[in-house]
Amino acid sequence: MPLPGPVPTDPVPTDPVPTDPVRPGAALPDTVLLWDADEVADPPPEPCCLAGTAPGDRAVVYRTGPGGGVAALFAFTGPAEPHPGGRHAAGVAVPVGRPVPRAELLADPVLAPVFRHLRGRRRLPPDAARRLVALLAG
Secondary structure: OOOOOOOOOOOOOOOOOOOOOOOOOOOOOOEEEEOHHHHHHHOOOOOOOOOOOOOOOOEEEEEEEOOOOOEEEEEOOOEEEEEOEEOOOOEEEEEEEEEEEEHHHHOOOEEEEEEEOOOOOOOHHHHHHHHHHHHOOO
């Protein structure tokens, strides 16, 4: 005989890989990764990351050089691990449908301060992440 009242349920697991990285409710990216054209074409399985990177974290991938701009999103599936020269974490890169070119990033008052002087890895403030996801969603 079942007990009266609500039945507890297990939480619904979430997919750590962003098959649709700009879907409503997806985790906002909080890091900017700088990759050259070769890395964008053949993403590293364990790119460098910030020390606090954890499974489920997301990053935007900024392609450096000519034709630069946001070209992909990266979903971290593993924690940051020490590696010569810094830290690395496993994950999956997902190209965006329409890359956001550097000129468009610099013309946006919310995104310009983040993308104006890029060097190494950096944090992506929540307001900038929301704005960028809105641009990527189209």
